[in-house]
Amino acid sequence: MPPDAAAGGAPREIMIKTLRYRPDVDSKPAWQTYRVPFTEDMSVLQGLQYIKDHLDGTLSFRWSCRMAICGSCGMMIGGEPKLACMSVLRDYYPGELVIEPLAHFPIERDLVVTVGEFVKKIESIYPYLIPKTARRLDEGEYLQTPLQLARYETFSDCINCMLCYAACPQFGENPDFIGPGAMALLQRYNGDSRDGGEEKRMALVHTENGAWSCTAVGYCSEVCPKQVDPANAVNQNKTRSALDYFLRFLGRSVDVRSAPPGGGAP
Amino acid sequence: MSGARPYIRPIEPLWWARPPYLAYTLREATGVAVAGYAVVLLAGVISLASGEGAYQAWLDFLRSPWSLALHLLFLIGILAHVWTWFAIMPKTMPRLVIGDRVVPQSWITAAGLAVAIASFIVILLLAKWVQP
Amino acid sequence: MNLIETDIAIVGAGGAGLRAAIAAAEADPKLKIALISKVYPMRSHTVAAEGGAAGVVRPDDSLENHFHDTVAGGDWLCDQDAVDYFVAHCTEEMMQLEHWGCPWSRKQDGHINVRAFGGMKIERTWFAADKSGFHILHTYFQTSIKYPSIRRLDEYFCLDLIVDDGRCQGVVAIEIATGELVLVIAKAVILATGGAGRVFVQNTNGGIVTGDGMALAFRHGVALRDMEFVQYHPTCMPGTGLLFTEGCRGEGGILTNKDGYRYLQDYGLGPPDPWPRNKAMELGPRDRISQAFWHEERKGRTFTTPHGSAVHLDLRHLGARKLRERLPQICELAEHFLGIDPARQPIPVRPGVHYTMGGILVDLKTAAPLAGLFAAGECASAGIHGANRLGSNSLSELGVFGKMAGITAAAYARDTSVAPTATLERQAQDVERRALSLITAEGGSERLATLRDEMARSMEAGCGIYRLETEMQATCDTLAKLKERYRRLRLDDRSRVWNTEWLAAIELGYQLDVAEAIAHSALNRRESRGAHQRLDGYTTRDDAAFLKHTLAHYRGDAPPRIDYAPVNITRLPPGKRAYGAEAERIEQAAKEITHAT
Numbered sequence: 003m004p005p006d007a008a009a010g011g012a013p014r015e016i017m018i019k020t021l022r023y024r025p026d027v028d029s030k031p032a033w034q035t036y037r038v039p040f041t042e043d044m045s046v047l048q049g050l051q052y053i054k055d056h057l058d059g060t061l062s063f064r065w066s067c068r069m070a071i072c073g074s075c076g077m078m079i080g081g082e083p084k085l086a087c088m089s090v091l092r093d094y095y096p097g098e099l100v101i102e103p104l105a106h107f108p109i110e111r112d113l114v115v116t117v118g119e120f121v122k123k124i125e126s127i128y129p130y131l132i133p134k135t136a137r138r139l140d141e142g143e144y145l146q147t148p149l150q151l152a153r154y155e156t157f158s159d160c161i162n163c164m165l166c167y168a169a170c171p172q173f174g175e176n177p178d179f180i181g182p183g184a185m186a187l188l189q190r191y192n193g194d195s196r197d198g199g200e201e202k203r204m205a206l207v208h209t210e211n212g213a214w215s216c217t218a219v220g221y222c223s224e225v226c227p228k229q230v231d232p233a234n235a236v237n238q239n240k241t242r243s244a245l246d247y248f249l250r251f252l253g254r255s256v257d258v259r260s261a262p263p264g265g266g267a268p
Numbered sequence: 269m270s271g272a273r274p275y276i277r278p279i280e281p282l283w284w285a286r287p288p289y290l291a292y293t294l295r296e297a298t299g300v301a302v303a304g305y306a307v308v309l310l311a312g313v314i315s316l317a318s319g320e321g322a323y324q325a326w327l328d329f330l331r332s333p334w335s336l337a338l339h340l341l342f343l344i345g346i347l348a349h350v351w352t353w354f355a356i357m358p359k360t361m362p363r364l365v366i367g368d369r370v371v372p373q374s375w376i377t378a379a380g381l382a383v384a385i386a387s388f389i390v391i392l393l394l395a396k397w398v399q400p
Numbered sequence: 401m402n403l404i405e406t407d408i409a410i411v412g413a414g415g416a417g418l419r420a421a422i423a424a425a426e427a428d429p430k431l432k433i434a435l436i437s438k439v440y441p442m443r444s445h446t447v448a449a450e451g452g453a454a455g456v457v458r459p460d461d462s463l464e465n466h467f468h469d470t471v472a473g474g475d476w477l478c479d480q481d482a483v484d485y486f487v488a489h490c491t492e493e494m495m496q497l498e499h500w501g502c503p504w505s506r507k508q509d510g511h512i513n514v515r516a517f518g519g520m521k522i523e524r525t526w527f528a529a530d531k532s533g534f535h536i537l538h539t540y541f542q543t544s545i546k547y548p549s550i551r552r553l554d555e556y557f558c559l560d561l562i563v564d565d566g567r568c569q570g571v572v573a574i575e576i577a578t579g580e581l582v583l584v585i586a587k588a589v590i591l592a593t594g595g596a597g598r599v600f601v602q603n604t605n606g607g608i609v610t611g612d613g614m615a616l617a618f619r620h621g622v623a624l625r626d627m628e629f630v631q632y633h634p635t636c637m638p639g640t641g642l643l644f645t646e647g648c649r650g651e652g653g654i655l656t657n658k659d660g661y662r663y664l665q666d667y668g669l670g671p672p673d674p675w676p677r678n679k680a681m682e683l684g685p686r687d688r689i690s691q692a693f694w695h696e697e698r699k700g701r702t703f704t705t706p707h708g709s710a711v712h713l714d715l716r717h718l719g720a721r722k723l724r725e726r727l728p729q730i731c732e733l734a735e736h737f738l739g740i741d742p743a744r745q746p747i748p749v750r751p752g753v754h755y756t757m758g759g760i761l762v763d764l765k766t767a768a769p770l771a772g773l774f775a776a777g778e779c780a781s782a783g784i785h786g787a788n789r790l791g792s793n794s795l796s797e798l799g800v801f802g803k804m805a806g807i808t809a810a811a812y813a814r815d816t817s818v819a820p821t822a823t824l825e826r827q828a829q830d831v832e833r834r835a836l837s838l839i840t841a842e843g844g845s846e847r848l849a850t851l852r853d854e855m856a857r858s859m860e861a862g863c864g865i866y867r868l869e870t871e872m873q874a875t876c877d878t879l880a881k882l883k884e885r886y887r888r889l890r891l892d893d894r895s896r897v898w899n900t901e902w903l904a905a906i907e908l909g910y911q912l913d914v915a916e917a918i919a920h921s922a923l924n925r926r927e928s929r930g931a932h933q934r935l936d937g938y939t940t941r942d943d944a945a946f947l948k949h950t951l952a953h954y955r956g957d958a959p960p961r962i963d964y965a966p967v968n969i970t971r972l973p974p975g976k977r978a979y980g981a982e983a984e985r986i987e988q989a990a991k992e993i994t995h996a997t
Contacts, residue, residue, distance in 0.1 A: 025273035026895050043639065043706075043737070055849035059892030059901040064439075066606035069642045069733060071534055072443040082288075088736060108274035110577055111898035116274055117440060121554070129542040131501030143498045145510030151503055152370050153363050158503050158535065162442050171289055174279050187542075193362070194501065218356055219292045234373075237359040270578035271897050 013039040020101040040091040047086035063113040073163035078102040083168035105168040123184040132199030144196045154193030157186045159228045166222035179215035182222040182232030189235035213239040295352040301345025354380035402582040406434040407813040409586035411558045413437035414444030415798030416777025417592035418540035423806025425547035438557040441541045445606045449533025450645035452525035453795035455491035461522040473519040474786020475930035479968040482783035493799030502539040516650040517792045519685035525792040530727045560831040564819045568772035572831040579896025583828040587816040588809040595756035595778040599915040601856045603753040604643040613779040615910035617760045623951040625781040626758035628922035629931045632690035636752030639707030646791040649682040653715045658703040667692040669980040680980040687788040687931040690751040694865045712746035757785040766805040776805035787930020844890030868936045872923040917952035924962045
């Protein structure tokens, strides 16, 4: 529904300039600008919905939960990787708000980028609990103290929004880099006191496209909307990887296989 | 025959020269200051081994205005290097747990800087003490 | 059209769909499973659930307690055999999640922690901070990756079921990335497509919660049961409708009106102290708390916000430390969207539509009356929620009935064969023609957003917290007109690749059918029970006439036919739904009787 007029006057309007791309008619992306009335509390997502509902139904973008937990609405807002549902229009007024699809990913249509390759990376890191010890359901829960939980909890908060990949210039240069989000999930399991699958996952970490493509730019952790701190996940694994490399000379066997092909099934 | 045709936008070649990455580039560049200072020290060691004359030349160089300007740049670079080094240090380690609490990353950075400042003071005092 | 042959097709990859896929894969690793979802699994709306999942663990708790709380919470419209099965399997499912890595919150000794929740006599809600649904969904999704027999079709939009010879034998879906259609031939189809809350204006739901599976089953002759029972969650953000979990109240949060008064004590939920106290005051059931808000609003004791009236959810007394630890996401939501720090200021809240108690009619094994079709999760009516769902029973439902659906479908698929492909393909081509006509239609004049908003406003007015015959009838009439105007829809976007306007139009079609089921079911239930409350002479529960399930049957353009089916009452005869002091008195009296005999 069109927003109500702001108290005491005509509604304010913001110019939203967004990149468009329709593969059936466009050879390459081009800009399109819309005039959008807005109120103080309207999010950028609501601005896009206004465009789609009232101005131009052909604008395509992903969204769902509206509360920064589903991870659908990541895009470049004012040149920064952000979630549309968590950005507010008033922050960009009175200038022009520039919206583009998430950087470093192929554009399928308008603000929709290819997510499949990222999901394959998630799948490749054995992203499930490989218990250290077997336990039957009737034997009850694995014990885990709040402190043990705290060691990996932030890494488990990743909503798979891919903002960190848009932030990472090394991923921009090398799309095969496993990247911050996948490494955060990897560390979530390696750091879980119940898990015993670390060695399997380290094989991926040791490779050029594993932790070693990272140069500690740190922008990924800055843009993360859930404070997951993927930079910590990647860089502590560089330290770990280096340690593993040198310790093997002391007789510790470390299986330095090359990364398994996508799929991740044991 | 589907109409899907994903478009790949080219990477901006000068990404490292623009915000937000410029800060990162400058941080990496401070390594040059460290390397540069090491070269100067190495030159000093070599000139010491080459005899009285060479060593004196090196000391004269150190006192020259060019050298002072260069060392000022080195100092700025190395201070920035120290600051950013300890800022990034907690990222390279797993969550630090002491007792029953996770130690905040800012404390680790603060501890590192504290050690750096303490070392600086100690070395300054040492230098004063050994001065003839 | 592309063709995929599989044994089991699952539509919807949220908690129930993923659990069903895992269960089917474990039941028989040789079966091929196609997991079809219109969004990537981690975007499914399970992700937004906050509070927790119920499962009896405390030594002072019992299945009987959980059973009683659930049946009473459902105002006796629950099928008690289903509730018995449900409560007996909740804990096992929660434990299974833990074994699969779910980061449940713990006590200091490392054991699972449980919190209090609305309408529950004893603490039995397992929780993972205040993002339980998020962690449950991600645990199921990541675990599902272990099973090579699960083939995911991510971002495939299901258009229709293929039914031949009285059996469901597959689905037709749009591959969203290309706009091409695919026929998935399957021996068994499980619907796990979630609820339909988006037919209302203010709701906690994500954009994808549009009743897809409900409409598909409905259109193929499967009844939608108990659709009039729509849950208003009492504490939502005014405007957006975003959810502030019941866990806030579980941790001790209170609700106050504009005079700072804890008004729930005026509505049979008191006395206010001691606090917190299970099944009393703010820990009463959701329907009663939402209804209390409605009364406060009529009395002029709510305050006004730019997005409607509200009351205060006051968490200040919890303290900043406990808030950050137990309710971090709530703090984030309040701060980001409202600029409020819950440790310093109370949060404005009002009721919003949250959950659809009703859904696709299924039996105890999740089988729909249409052979080969199964349903689990919010889209199904398993019979456990009755007229009002208790918080934290829904996340447990995903595990219990998701697993049941997977096992039942696997057993069914093993003994079934499908019709010749050519037969099914002909049907699929009809589906394609109808779907494409939305894009190619010329001469239409109606705008998608206009129809959608009118539907939502009408539903909000007629099927709100309190209902009147005149208003419900008006909504039924409006929906009929909107269905007719829908035929004259004109889309801006006529392309195939990533045409989300096309998908939204198809979703609107689903929503109009489901909305009609809701409105007509509501109109015909001449009593007040649970979440269906009337002010027009039918203000009390009428067990004699209406202790029965509503069944809505699809009749195309005509309004749905409504009839009824008995409720399965096995051992707990209908009683008074009592909370607060009244409940304590009744319990005390019962104890005295037991001691006396």
